[in-house]
Amino acid sequence: MYSLDTDQLRTFLAVEQTLSFTKAANLVSKTQSAVSMQIKKLEENIGKPLFVRLGRSIELTPEGQKLVGHAREIIDASNRAMAAFDDEAVRGNVYLGTPDDYAERFLPSILAGFTESNPLVEVSVICQNSWELRRHLKSGELDVAIVTHAHERGNSELIRREPLLWVTSARHNVHTRDPLPVAVATSHCDWREAAITALEAQKRNFRILYSSHSATVVGAAVLAGLAVSVQPESALRPGMLVLTEADGFPALPDAEIGLERGLRQKNAATEALVRHIRQNFDAMPVPDYMDSISHVTPDTIGRPAKNFAVCEDNVKKRTVNCG
Amino acid sequence: MYSLDTDQLRTFLAVEQTLSFTKAANLVSKTQSAVSMQIKKLEENIGKPLFVRLGRSIELTPEGQKLVGHAREIIDASNRAMAAFDDEAVRGNVYLGTPDDYAERFLPSILAGFTESNPLVEVSVICQNSWELRRHLKSGELDVAIVTHAHERGNSELIRREPLLWVTSARHNVHTRDPLPVAVATSHCDWREAAITALEAQKRNFRILYSSHSATVVGAAVLAGLAVSVQPESALRPGMLVLTEADGFPALPDAEIGLERGLRQKNAATEALVRHIRQNFDAMPVPDYMDSISHVTPDTIGRPAKNFAVCEDNVKKRTVNCG
C-alpha cells in the first residue's frame, strides 16, 4: 500500500498556487531543483503526470487538478492534527462581518491563508453593509468587521486605501446619456454619498436608476450597460471601463477600508485574525489585468485615457490566475 | 510548518491496533527496530509521548488516543487519493444486508479492513433478520447478505460454523426455574426453531417469555437474568454463562453463517466485498475472554462445566482490546 508523502503534497500545492517551480521553491523554503525532483517523485508515485511543461510556463494536467482537492484535504487534516498537539495553538471561533463585495474579492485568499496557520479557529462570516455591521459590532454579535472607513465615526482602523473610480461598460456608452443613469448602493453608503455629492457639485444632470444592497449586483448592472457607478480599483472587472476627468467625470475621494472591533471581550482567535487581515491587506496585489484597464491614479488624472477596452488576452489571463 | 509523515502514521495505527511494536512491524512489513524508531520520531515531531511502555506491554497515552482519529483521517484521505488515480481500483457501491447481531460483532472490523483496501467503494448496510434479507435479495434491493445458512433453502454459501449454545446470566439462576423462561427471536429464525425443537424433544417444561427481532436485545434479556436463550459462540459476552448437558440442557445443532447473493447484475465492487468477507470470516479469531467462559465444543460436551463466571480481569481485557 503506497502512501502519499505530505512533504511532496505541500510543495505540489505551492506549485499549484504559483504555477512556477521557482516561486514554489521559495514558498516552501527549498531549492528549485528540490521542487523539481519532488514533483517528479510525486508523479512517479501516482503514475500520472501532474503538470504539462510548456517551455517556460507550466499548467496542471487534469490529473493534477484532481490531486489538488485530495492534497488540500490531507494537508488540512495534517495541520489540524499538528495544531491539536500544539499547546500554543490558537483555538476558538470568530464572528467576522464584511460587505458582500469585500467578501467576494478578499475573503477567499485571506481565509485560506488564515486557516492554514490557525487550523483550530472557526471563522463565521456575516455579510451586510457597513452600517449594519457597525450595529452588530455594538450589539456584540460580531467580533470584528471590515467596513468602509469613516473618520468621523472614528472607531475603525484604516487598513487599505484605493482610488474610487467611475466605471461604465466597455461595450456600451451609457456614460454619454443625459440624464446620466447611475447605479449605487441602497443607503448608508459612503460611496453613494461621494458619487452624488460629486455629481451635484458639477451640476450634472443624473438620476439613480439602479439601487441595490449588493455591490456585486451594482457591478453586474454596470457590465450590462444599464448605468455607470463608482467602484474601488480592486473591484474593477474585465469588461469595465474607467471614466476619468477627460471624459468629464468628477474626481472622487479615495475609497478607504477599515477594520472595526466589536465590544466583545478580546480573545486570542480574534486577535490572530485581525493581525492576519492587517498583513494581508497590506500585501494584497493588484490583479494582472489591471494594467490594461485605464484607471485614475495621481499621475493619470487629467491625462487622456488609453487602452479602454479590456482585451480578450487579459480576460483569459485573469481566469487562469484566479480560477 | 511541520508536517506529519504518512508512513509514520501508518505504523502508528498498526501499533495502535496490535498494541505491540513487534506485531505492528509485521503488519507494515518492517523490522521491529524500524517501528520503534518511527514511533520515536513521531513522538518527537508531535512533542508528546504516544505510548507508555509498561515493561513488556504498551498502552496509548491520552495524546496517543487523540492522534488515532487524526491519523485515520489522514490515512483514509491518502488512500482515497491514491485509489482515485489507480485505474484498476474498484469503484461503486454495494448494498449489504446482515442481521443486527452480526452487524455488531463482525461488521466493524470487516468494513474497516475493506475500506482500507477499497476506499472508493461505498457500502450501505441494511439490518434485518435472515428471512427479510432473503426477500430483499430476491427483489434486487440487496447485492449480498450475511444470513443464517440453511441447506434446504439452498442458495447461500457457508462461510462460518460455530457451536450454538444455551446461555444464561452468570449472576442469576433463571436456568433452574420451571417452567424455563426462554428468550428468542420473533419469528423465521432457525435458532429459535432449534431451541424449541430441542426442548420439546427433551419434554422440558418451558415458555417463551421474551421475544424480540433483535438478537442484541435477546442478549440483554439474558444478561438481566430474565430468561435463558441460545446464542452462537461468538455472541457470548462477559457476564454470560454457558449451560451444557451437565446442567441438563440439550445439545443444539451448529450455528451456520452463510453468504447469499442477490439477483442483481454482478459488479466488481460486490465481488470485492464478497471476497473480503469470505477471507475475514475464515480468519476471525475468538475473543480473548472466550477462554474463561465455559463453552460447548466437540471435546467439552458432556464434561462438567468449569470457570463459569467471567472474572473482572477478563472483562477489562476485553474492553482494552475492542475499545
Next chain:
DNA sequence: TATTATCCATCAACAATCGTGATGAGTTGG
C-alpha cells in the same frame, strides 16, 4: 535576428535519514 533573462531538467557530490540485523536491558510466566 540577436540578445538577454527566465524557466525547468539534470547531474555530481555531499549530507541526512532510514531500515536492517545484532545486541542488550527489562519483564513475564512457568
Next chain:
DNA sequence: CCAACTCATCACGATTGTTGATGGATAATA
C-alpha cells in the same frame, strides 16, 4: 530461576533529499 518475549539502542549500509552548477528551451526585448 530460566526461557521466552518485548522494546530500545547501536553501527553500518543503502537510500533519499538537498544543494549548487550547468544546460537546453522559451519568451521578451531591442
